[in-house]
Amino acid sequence: MKGHFVLNRAHLSYWLRQLRKDADLIGPLRSTDGDIIFSSIENIHDIELDCPASIPSPKEFIFPQKEEMFRFSDKGVSSKSNGERRVIFGVRSCDISAIALLDRFYGELYEDSFYMDRRRNTVFISIACNTPDPTCFCIGLGTGPFLKSGFDIQLTDLGNRYLVQAGSGEGLKIIRRFRHLFQKPEKTDFDDQYEAMLSSQSGFEKRITLETVRQKIITAKVEDSFWESVALRCFQCGGCVYECPLCTCFNVVDWKEDKDKGVRMRLWDTCMFKGFTKMAGNVLPAEKQIMRTKRWYFHKLLYYPEQFGKFGCVGCGRCTITCPGRIDMAAVANKLD
Amino acid sequence: MKNKNRQNRKGLYLPAKVEILDVVDMTSDVKLFKLERPKSFYYSPGQFLMVSVWGAGEVPISITSTHEIRKDIELCIRKVGAVTSALHSLTAGDYLGIRGPLGNRFPFEEAFGKDILFVAGGIGIAPLRSLINLVSEQKEKFGKIALIYGSRNPSEVLFLDEILRWRDEGIDVYLTVDVKTDPWKYSTGLVTEHLSKQRISFKTCHSYICGPHVMIKAVMRDLSLMGMPAENIITTLEAHMKCGVGKCGHCYTDGKYVCTDGPVFNYTEIKQFGMSNP
Ligand SMILES: Cc1cc2nc3c(=O)[nH]c(=O)nc-3n(C[C@H](O)[C@H](O)[C@H](O)COP(=O)(O)OP(=O)(O)OC[C@H]3O[C@@H](n4cnc5c(N)ncnc54)[C@H](O)[C@@H]3O)c2cc1C
Ligand code: SF4
Ligand code: SF4
Ligand code: FES
Numbered sequence: 001m002k003g004h005f006v007l008n009r010a011h012l013s014y015w016l017r018q019l020r021k022d023a024d025l026i027g028p029l030r031s032t033d034g035d036i037i038f039s040s041i042e043n044i045h046d047i048e049l050d051c052p053a054s055i056p057s058p059k060e061f062i063f064p065q066k067e068e069m070f071r072f073s074d075k076g077v078s079s080k081s082n083g084e085r086r087v088i089f090g091v092r093s094c095d096i097s098a099i100a101l102l103d104r105f106y107g108e109l110y111e112d113s114f115y116m117d118r119r120r121n122t123v124f125i126s127i128a129c130n131t132p133d134p135t136c137f138c139i140g141l142g143t144g145p146f147l148k149s150g151f152d153i154q155l156t157d158l159g160n161r162y163l164v165q166a167g168s169g170e171g172l173k174i175i176r177r178f179r180h181l182f183q184k185p186e187k188t189d190f191d192d193q194y195e196a197m198l199s200s201q202s203g204f205e206k207r208i209t210l211e212t213v214r215q216k217i218i219t220a221k222v223e224d225s226f227w228e229s230v231a232l233r234c235f236q237c238g239g240c241v242y243e244c245p246l247c248t249c250f251n252v253v254d255w256k257e258d259k260d261k262g263v264r265m266r267l268w269d270t271c272m273f274k275g276f277t278k279m280a281g282n283v284l285p286a287e288k289q290i291m292r293t294k295r296w297y298f299h300k301l302l303y304y305p306e307q308f309g310k311f312g313c314v315g316c317g318r319c320t321i322t323c324p325g326r327i328d329m330a331a332v333a334n335k336l337d
Numbered sequence: 338m339k340n341k342n343r344q345n346r347k348g349l350y351l352p353a354k355v356e357i358l359d360v361v362d363m364t365s366d367v368k369l370f371k372l373e374r375p376k377s378f379y380y381s382p383g384q385f386l387m388v389s390v391w392g393a394g395e396v397p398i399s400i401t402s403t404h405e406i407r408k409d410i411e412l413c414i415r416k417v418g419a420v421t422s423a424l425h426s427l428t429a430g431d432y433l434g435i436r437g438p439l440g441n442r443f444p445f446e447e448a449f450g451k452d453i454l455f456v457a458g459g460i461g462i463a464p465l466r467s468l469i470n471l472v473s474e475q476k477e478k479f480g481k482i483a484l485i486y487g488s489r490n491p492s493e494v495l496f497l498d499e500i501l502r503w504r505d506e507g508i509d510v511y512l513t514v515d516v517k518t519d520p521w522k523y524s525t526g527l528v529t530e531h532l533s534k535q536r537i538s539f540k541t542c543h544s545y546i547c548g549p550h551v552m553i554k555a556v557m558r559d560l561s562l563m564g565m566p567a568e569n570i571i572t573t574l575e576a577h578m579k580c581g582v583g584k585c586g587h588c589y590t591d592g593k594y595v596c597t598d599g600p601v602f603n604y605t606e607i608k609q610f611g612m613s614n615p
Pocket of ligand 3: 240322
C-alpha cells in the first residue's frame with residue numbers, strides 16, 4: 001500500500017538521530033518528579049515509549065503557555081518569525097486529533113500567524129495507542145486509539161517492528177529521505193496491526209459518547225441544579241483548561257522593559273476565572289461559577305459541533321487526572337449518560 | 338450579519354503606527370481623538386479598532402467618524418481604566434497603534450424607504466454617530482429619521498453642536514437627561530419614556546441602539562412590544578476583548594464571538610444567545 005512502510009525496532013533510534021540533525025527533536029520524557037513531559041531530546045534513549053498521557057498536552061509547542069508577540073519601541077513594532085523546524089515524536093492519537101481541530105480554529109477566518117508559522121514547521125510522529133490509560137475515552141469520539149487520517153506519520157508498535165503510515169506530504173518526505181531504513185509491508189504486518197487495534201479497543205474502561213449529553217442539553221433535559229452541583233465542586237484552579245489540548249484562550253499583556261520599549265506577550269488564560277469577561281464599569285457577565293462551568297461545557301459540547309462538526313473534547317482524560325474536584329468531562333458525561 | 342472581511346493574513350496582531358492629529362476635550366472624562374488614516378484603510382459604521390498604547394495595552398474602540406465624509410479617523414474615548422487613561426495622556430503629534438477595522442457593520446440598506454429610529458445612551462452615541470452622519474448625507478433615501486439620546490446630566494452630552502445641526506437638517510431629535518442640573522431646555526427621564534412619542538411607523542421602522550447594557554435590553558424589549566420586527570431592532574454589544582479577531586475567547590458568549598460575529602447584532606440573534614447572563 002502507498003504510504004505504508006515497516007521500520008525495524010532497532011532502526012528507530014537511528015532514524016530519530018538523523019531527523020535531529022536538521023530539526024529540534026521533541027518527545028515524551030519522564031521528569032525528575034515522575035510526570036511525563038514533552039521536551040527537547042538530548043539522549044534518544046531517554047524517550048518514554050510506554051507511558052501515561054503527558055501533562056500538559058503537546059499543544060504548548062504550537063501554542064506556548066507564554067509567547068512574545070512582538071517588541072515595540074518609539075520606532076515601531078518588530079516581530080520575529082517562529083521558523084525553527086521541529087519533529088515531535090511519540091504524540092498520542094487523541095492529541096493529533098486535537099491539533100487537527102486547532103489547525104482549523106487558528107487557521108480559519110483570520111489566520112493566527114504565530115500558531116500557523118509554528119505549525120508549518122512542525123512534523124508530528126504519533127504512535128497508535130496499544131494500551132489505553134484508565135482515563136482515556138477517545139474510542140467513543142473517534143479521536144483514537146488508532147487514526148485513519150489527520151496525522152503526518154503514525155507508527156503502530158508491532159513488537160520487533162513498527163508499521164509506519166504516512167498521512168501527509170511532510171510526513172512522507174522524512175521517510176523517503178531515509179528510504180533505506182524502511183521496508184515494504186507484508187500482509188502479516190497489516191494483520192498484526194489489526195490485531196493490535198482490536199486488543200486496544202477492548203482495553204478501554206471508559207465508554208462514553210458525548211452525543212447523548214449533547215442531545216440532553218439541547219432538548220433542555222439538563223437542569224441548572226445539575227450544573228450548580230458541578231460548579232459547587234470547582235476550585236477555580238484552571239487546571240482543566242490549561243491541560244486540555246483543545247482549550248485555546250489567551251490573555252495579552254504589555255511588558256515595559258524601558259521607558260520607551262518593551263514587549264507584548266500572550267499567555268494562556270482560562271474562562272474559569274471570574275475576571276475573564278470583566279467589562280468597563282466592573283460588570284461581570286459570568287460572576288457566578290455556574291455560568292463559567294456551563295460556558296466551558298457548552299462550548300465543548302454544543303458550540304464546537306456547531307462550528308466544526310466535532311466535539312471540543314478528544315477524550316484524552318487530562319481533566320480527569322487534573323481536577324481536584326472530580327468534575328471532569330468524563331465524570332459529567334457519565335452522570336448525564 | 339456574518340463578517341466576510343478576510344483581511345490581515347500576515348501580522349494579524351501587529352498594530353499599524355498612526356499619528357494623532359488632534360485631541361479635543363468633550364467632557365470631564367471623554368476625549369475625541371483625530372488620527373491619521375492609513376492608505377487603503379476602509380471602514381463602515383459599526384466597526385471598531387483595537388487601539389494600542391505601547392506598554393499600557395490594547396483596547397477595542399468604535400470608530401465614530403464616517404469614511405465617506407472625513408479623511409481622518411475619529412475615536413471618542415472615555416477614561417475608565419489603565420489603557421484609556423494612557424490614551425488620555427497623549428496629545429497631537431504622539432503616535433498610537435491601531436489594528437482593524439474589525440467586526441461587522443450596521444446593516445442600513447434594508448432601511449431604504451423606511452423610517453429610522455436611533456436610540457443612544459451616554460458614550461453609546463459614538464458608534465451610532467458614524468451611521469447617523471452617513472444616513473443624514475442621503476436623507477432622501479429614507480422615511481422619517483428620529484434620534485433619542487439620553488445622558489446622565491447636561492454636562493455629559495456629547496457632540497451637542499453636531500446633534501443640533503442634525504436637527505436643523507430635519508432629523509427629529511429628543512435629548513433627555515437623568516438628572517437636570519444646569520439650565521437645560523430639553524427633556525428629562527430615561528430614553529424608554531420617550532419611545533412612544535416618536536412619530537414613526539413602528540411596524541416597518543428600523544432601529545439602531547447603543548448604550549449601557551441595561552438600556553439596550555430595555556429599549557429592545559419595548560420596541561419589540563410596540564410591534565417593531567425583531568430583525569429591525571439592531572444594536573452593538575460590548576464585551577471584554579483581547580484580540581478582536583475571534584481567537585482569545587474573551588468576548589465569547591453562547592456560541593458567538595462578539596468581535597467577529599458582531600459587534601452588531603439584531604434582536605432575533607440576541608434572543609438566541611447573549612444578554613441572558615448579566
Ligand atoms: C466593540 C467595542 C467598542 C467600544 N467602543 C468604545 C468607544 O468608542 N469609546 C470608549 O470609550 N469605549 C469603548 N469601548 C469600551 C472600552 O474598550 C473599554 O472601556 C476599555 O477596554 C477599558 O480599558 P482600560 O484599560 O482603560 O480599563 P481597565 O483598567 O482594564 O479596566 C476598566 C474597566 O474596563 C474593563 N475592561 C478592561 N479591558 C476591557 C476590554 N478589552 N473590553 C471591555 N472592557 C474591558 C475592566 O474590566 C474594568 O471594568 C468599546 C468596547 C468594545 C468591546
Ligand atoms: S475536555 Fe478533558 S478529556 Fe476532553 S480533551 Fe479536554 S482535557 Fe481531554
Ligand atoms: S480542574 Fe476542576 S477545580 Fe480546577 S478549574 Fe477545572 S473544573 Fe474547576
Ligand atoms: S476579542 Fe478575542 S475572541 Fe473576541
